[in-house]
Amino acid sequence: MSATKKIIVPEIPPIEREMIALRIANMLEDGSYVNLGIGIPTLVSNWIEGRDINLQSEIGMLKCGPLAEDEEIEQDRINASCEFVMELPGSSYFDIGTSFAMIRGGHIDVAVLGALQVSASGDLAGWNNPARGMGAVGNIGGSMDLAVGAKKVIVAMDHVTVDGKAKILTECTYSLTAKACVDVIVTNYALIEVTPEGLVLKEAIDGVTAEDVQNMTAAPLIIADDFKEMEF
């Protein structure tokens, strides 16, 4: 199957981005150190209040708190998406060299990243959309280090592009962030694990069949023995 495979999107509406984030939040273990990328991944932070999950922000902050508003704003305290954030008891600040020692050094348990494309072998393409027309340069930011360094990489993304093209492919056609780095893909229709045997479909949202998910995926899916409806 190729990237040009005809993609059929089911009539069942997809879940909201907040629900993708909630499904991912439910996968995170208490006591873990987690980095959230820009986009849907940032929404995971809305679902972890009261839990023992420590957010690392690559700008140089550990135990990064919720978004700050009005009088809570401190101009020198932003997250990596340039949003004002709050301190928590035990928050710490450090330089970006130390921040990436945490990331590359295998100290981050989970990175949740957005993606333009993911391949059957877990290659991730997330930083350079050729439609922008900038050739081989673009906003890499911390994505390559996170994809390579985090113990587990969870991709949070829509299942297909806004114009109905597949994002899960046999091979990525866009410039890669890292090879064979993705462990789990959570989309607005399904949860897929990347295994040595290939992509394993574990869950689909209410009303969507395994066949429906395959019809929007340009890489072959193995249906898990315990394939089930996505729960929140």
Added chain:
Amino acid sequence: MDKVYNTVEAAVEDVFDGAVIAFGGFFSAGRPAGLTKALAKRNVKDLTIVLQQVGPGNEEILDLVTNGQIRKAICNYPFPRSASKGADHPFEQAVKKGEIALEVFPMGTFVEKLRCAGAGLPAFYTPTGVGTVVAEGKEVRVFNGREALLELALTVDFTFVHAWKGDREGNLIYHDTAQNYNTAMAMAGAITIAEVEFLHAVGDLNGNGIHTPGIFVKRVVETGRPDLEIADI
């Protein structure tokens, strides 16, 4: 050893044509805006600028772009986040037209190139970027069964940093996430110039809390606490 300059203009007076200059700051936090504005008023050109991004959150850098002072930029997140904003952005368009050369590194590699330059290490190996365009033309070696790229240290002629507190001998303390690249860049500069919000007498700052020891800093200038800015990146 008093390193205080009275004005930002005096502190950047000897920046020369073709200089490589690193600018601290991550979007709106910890930018050396005063020094940058002073540089934009000087008639120096063919500069290579080393910084996270150009424009979003650090608009004062755009004056260097529109003045035609930049030959090359070395960044890790160079452009506005959205393609639609980039279509109207003077830096992105100058890169697209080939008027400014742009080199992009992953963020961890970018900061390590600067830290290594300051630490006397000519190069390092990193697993980041293997199998991507970043690896093109670079030596790959296998360590413990894992591929890694050879990346070179990045020496710079001048570094501009922004600190919260500094003393007259150049000891610096940054505030919250405004520390960001300032620490590594301060080490990398042949001449590091610090603008500080609050200038202190020698002995006023607690030696246990210094982020950048004064040995890395040649000049200090007091610029005050900037106003709150909300950056749209």
